[in-house]
Amino acid sequence: MSSVAFDESPHVPPAEVPEVELYHPKTFIGRYIWSQDAKVIAVQYAITAISVGVVALVLSGLMRLQLGFPHTFSFITPANYLQFVTMHGMIMVIYLLTALFLGGFGNYLIPLMVGARDMVFPYVNMVSYWVYLFAVLLLMASFFVPGGPTGAGWTLYPPQAILGGTPGANWGIILMLVSLAFFIIGFTMGGLNYVVTVLQARTRGMTMMRLPLTVWGILMATILALLAFPALFVSAIMMILDQALGTSFFMPALVSKGQHLAYNGGSPILFQHLFWFFGHPEVYIVALPAFGIVSDLISVNARRNIFGYRMMVWAILAIGGLSFMVWAHHMYVSGMNPYFGFFFATTTLVIAIPTALKVYNWVLTLWRGDIHLTVPMLFAIGFVFTFINGGLTGLFLGNVPVDIPLSGTMFVVAHFHMVMAVSPILVVFGAIYHWYPKVTGRMLNDTLGKFHFWVTFLGTYAIYYPMHYLGFLGVPRRYFAMGNTVFIPPSAQSLNVAITIAALIVGAIQVVFLYNLIWSYFKGKPSGPNPWRATTLEWQTPHTPPKHGNFGPTLPVVYRWAYDYSVPGAAEDFIPQDQPPGRKAPGLEEAPDASELGPQKPGALVT
Amino acid sequence: MTTSLLVLAAIMAVVVWWLLRPTLNVKPWVEQRPIKNVDAEGTLPLPPVKVGLGVFLAVATSLFALLISAYHMRMMAADWTHLALPRVLWLNTGVLILSGVAMQWTRAAAQREQIDSVRIGLIAAGVFTVSFLAGQLWAWQQLNAAGYFVKTDPATAFFYLLTALHGLHLLGGMYVWGRTTARVLRGVEVGKVRLSVELCTVYWHYLLLVWLVLFAVLLHTHS
Ligand code: HEM
Numbered sequence: 149m150s151s152v153a154f155d156e157s158p159h160v161p162p163a164e165v166p167e168v169e170l171y172h173p174k175t176f177i178g179r180y181i182w183s184q185d186a187k188v189i190a191v192q193y194a195i196t197a198i199s200v201g202v203v204a205l206v207l208s209g210l211m212r213l214q215l216g217f218p219h220t221f222s223f224i225t226p227a228n229y230l231q232f233v234t235m236h237g238m239i240m241v242i243y244l245l246t247a248l249f250l251g252g253f254g255n256y257l258i259p260l261m262v263g264a265r266d267m268v269f270p271y272v273n274m275v276s277y278w279v280y281l282f283a284v285l286l287l288m289a290s291f292f293v294p295g296g297p298t299g300a301g302w303t304l305y306p307p308q309a310i311l312g313g314t315p316g317a318n319w320g321i322i323l324m325l326v327s328l329a330f331f332i333i334g335f336t337m338g339g340l341n342y343v344v345t346v347l348q349a350r351t352r353g354m355t356m357m358r359l360p361l362t363v364w365g366i367l368m369a370t371i372l373a374l375l376a377f378p379a380l381f382v383s384a385i386m387m388i389l390d391q392a393l394g395t396s397f398f399m400p401a402l403v404s405k406g407q408h409l410a411y412n413g414g415s416p417i418l419f420q421h422l423f424w425f426f427g428h429p430e431v432y433i434v435a436l437p438a439f440g441i442v443s444d445l446i447s448v449n450a451r452r453n454i455f456g457y458r459m460m461v462w463a464i465l466a467i468g469g470l471s472f473m474v475w476a477h478h479m480y481v482s483g484m485n486p487y488f489g490f491f492f493a494t495t496t497l498v499i500a501i502p503t504a505l506k507v508y509n510w511v512l513t514l515w516r517g518d519i520h521l522t523v524p525m526l527f528a529i530g531f532v533f534t535f536i537n538g539g540l541t542g543l544f545l546g547n548v549p550v551d552i553p554l555s556g557t558m559f560v561v562a563h564f565h566m567v568m569a570v571s572p573i574l575v576v577f578g579a580i581y582h583w584y585p586k587v588t589g590r591m592l593n594d595t596l597g598k599f600h601f602w603v604t605f606l607g608t609y610a611i612y613y614p615m616h617y618l619g620f621l622g623v624p625r626r627y628f629a630m631g632n633t634v635f636i637p638p639s640a641q642s643l644n645v646a647i648t649i650a651a652l653i654v655g656a657i658q659v660v661f662l663y664n665l666i667w668s669y670f671k672g673k674p675s676g677p678n679p680w681r682a683t684t685l686e687w688q689t690p691h692t693p694p695k696h697g698n699f700g701p702t703l704p705v706v707y708r709w710a711y712d713y714s715v716p717g718a719a720e721d722f723i724p725q726d727q728p729p730g731r732k733a734p735g736l737e738e739a740p741d742a743s744e745l746g747p748q749k750p751g752a753l754v755t
Numbered sequence: 756m757t758t759s760l761l762v763l764a765a766i767m768a769v770v771v772w773w774l775l776r777p778t779l780n781v782k783p784w785v786e787q788r789p790i791k792n793v794d795a796e797g798t799l800p801l802p803p804v805k806v807g808l809g810v811f812l813a814v815a816t817s818l819f820a821l822l823i824s825a826y827h828m829r830m831m832a833a834d835w836t837h838l839a840l841p842r843v844l845w846l847n848t849g850v851l852i853l854s855g856v857a858m859q860w861t862r863a864a865a866q867r868e869q870i871d872s873v874r875i876g877l878i879a880a881g882v883f884t885v886s887f888l889a890g891q892l893w894a895w896q897q898l899n900a901a902g903y904f905v906k907t908d909p910a911t912a913f914f915y916l917l918t919a920l921h922g923l924h925l926l927g928g929m930y931v932w933g934r935t936t937a938r939v940l941r942g943v944e945v946g947k948v949r950l951s952v953e954l955c956t957v958y959w960h961y962l963l964l965v966w967l968v969l970f971a972v973l974l975h976t977h978s
């Protein structure tokens with residue numbers, strides 16, 4: 149490449165990145181509450197997101213109790229069931245996964261991995277968290293208002309979302325929409341930080357193509373979110389106006405309970421377009437960070453460079469671009485022009501190509517790697533497995549003729565839980581086991597971790613495999629109880645009991661994980677700076693946990709990509725990104741010179 | 756939704772172009788010598804706030820493009836009636852153009868380090884902007900008086916929504932304008948505010964452009 153200047157002298161000039169003026173907190177409150185340090189903000193995001201996640205988990209347990217043992221629990225009414233479904237879905241997708249991946253992992257990992265002292269706009273970053281917290285509190289408040297939270301389903305389709313028959317059609321829906329609007333404002337503040345930090349604050353030598361895939365995944369997901377969330381924002385505002393001021397953006401002329409409502413001519417389909425314009429990219433907002441993190445977990449634990457790094461980056465870009473062109477596959481049943489249906493079915497199948505590429509590359513990285521079955525690795529492999537599974541059922545649903553009978557059944561519930569619930573959650577767990585030592589300086593307990601993994605992994609299969617079958621039988625989703633439905637055999641009920649028991653076990657076992665998080669914080673085995681012997685910059689910090697400012701007096705200089713594992717001739721089976729070439733590595737006779745090494749193909753490094 | 760798709764396609768094209776520029780086809784696994792040339796690392800030669808503003812403008816573009824798409828889709832419904840736009844909008848447009856001109860002039864003054872002109876320019880831009888916002892409120896007032904409320908018909912509702920969102924963006928800009936002007940009045944040197952002035956100028960031009968597009972869309976579809 150013409151613009152790369154080769155530096156002939158062995159001396160490396162000091163970083164040309166200007167030193168930044170860091171903000172210096174003096175009090176406890178300044179350091180841990182109103183903090184502008186991305187690492188503290190990350191932990192704040194993570195704790196908040198996991199806390200609401202627990203609420204959503206409890207809601208799913210209640211739903212399962214109802215489905216497994218109908219007519220047993222007098223405190224779950226049909227209206228409650230719908231409210232649980234809605235809040236569970238919305239919390240899990242937006243307030244847990246999006247916030248945790250981008251606000252949590254993004255904040256912690258981006259500055260450390262690119263070699264920056266902090267995010268570029270620390271103050272805005274802090275405000276981002278507090279706006280997020282406010283959005284969460286608004287959402288939680290909706291449990292306590294008259295009428296309770298909204299029961300419109302996480303898709304919030306009008307007109308029913310704001311009609312009297314739906315639970316929470318007054319206060320509930322308004323709080324939900326306002327909370328979403330605040331979430332989006334808060335996210336935009338954070339998102340600006342993540343993007344600009346990756347673009348502008350990389351340390352010397354950290355070219356884009358030397359970024360770990362984790363950063364690529366988070367970067368692309370943030371770009372998608374920045375561009376897609378405005379669609380949700382617009383629809384939230386328009387629906388608030390429809391509900392509160394009586395405009396007719398989405399509300400058609402209606403007769404409700406024998407009365408003509410004042411609405412006229414609005415278009416529910418318009419809402420669906422806007423919603424899915426956001427909703428489909430949202431799937432990838434959750435998936436891309438997971439893809440990135442998994443690539444790194446696999447590479448570290450297989451002690452091999454990731455197979456096809458460039459292909460992985462291209463795939464991330466391609467998925468990002470395509471994900472804006474498939475939204476209407478959620479609307480096959482809304483009576484659209486069949487040619488549109490054909491277009492969207494095609495783009496949906498095309499997006500499977502880069503996705504499949506990524507899966508092949510993970511498998512090829514594992515292939516004949518020196519696999520260390522650590523807890524993070526178990527979760528990563530569990531992810532690849534589950535993702536393939538969910539992807540296959542997705543091919544069913546991507547076809548219009550197959551989708552039409554299955555749409556609205558438990559098959560869909562099983563499919564999307566596999567791809568966008570269980571898969572990313574497995575990555576979240578893997579990532580927490582992986583980076584917890586950096587955050588706290590202590591390892592999580594291994595035995596508890598393995599126990600947690602196996603019960604969660606096998607348990608989710610016990611939950612969702614049978615659910616596909618229920619879908620084939622025609623069991624609809626979002627139903628409080630089936631009653632006497634002719635086409636559904638009684639055996640479906642026994643299956644439902646089994647699913648509920650599995651779900652309760654999986655839910656309960658998460659306590660072990662939370663216990664592990666707290667116990668290890670005080671009693672865990674000290675981890676040292678680099679317990680996984682990884683190459684990326686966050687493991688090379690002078691302090692663990694990293695101090696404010698992340699790195700020592702000077703920023704690290706990067707000489708290589710993030711995947712130098714098991715390089716032939718190197719002293720150790722990993723070379724940190726900031727280790728200069730040609731310098732004698734400890735214990736090595738003669739370090740191979742860069743020019744003598746010659747080009748290496750990815751995958752050619754297996755010994 | 757075609758508008759939004761086109762806009763998004765354009766934004767994504769910029770993203771991809773930019774990412775391709777540091778060349779996606781380097782072979783990172785080949786060991787390279789330290790890189791001296793900062794350009795080769797793919798960083799834009801701009802201060803982070805400018806890049807941040809650019810990213811924010813992309814977000815705002817997505818927002819307004821989606822609104823325009825929604826407007827067009829909603830227009831197709833049977834109950835659509837065209838709106839009689841208040842005349843004062845023409846005057847407002849002129850005032851907003853003047854505020855953009857004032858900003859541009861201030862920017863030039865800041866580059867020439869003429870603090871007095873910067874002060875005058877900023878205040879002029881502020882006055883024009885406030886007049887624009889007042890004019891928009893006046894337009895609302897006129898519609899109201901003529902019996903067009905948000906509830907009356909969708910075209911009116913969209914009019915209120917579009918102008919409100921545009922106005923809110925301007926108000927956000929006025930916050931930065933206010934801080935910058937306060938600092939100029941307190942007598943800081945030009946170098947300390949030059950960047951803020953530049954950011955304001957870009958933002959004002961952007962919002963002027965958005966307003967022109969919105970106005971054109973409204974005009975195109977009014978009675
Ligand atoms: C142990 C874990 C989980 C269990 C047992 C569970 C169970 C359920 C149940 C029973 C439903 C309602 C089905 C219906 O009647 O339509 C549901 C819906 C849903 N779940 Fe989960 N879930 C779990 C985890 C997650 C996670 C991690 C996510 C994150 C993406 C998620 C996202 C959703 C969504 C989006 C819906 C659809 C809501 C709607 O129909 O409006 N779930 N889940």
Ligand SMILES: [Cu+2]
Binds near residue numbers: 428474475477478
């Ligand atoms: Cu989709």
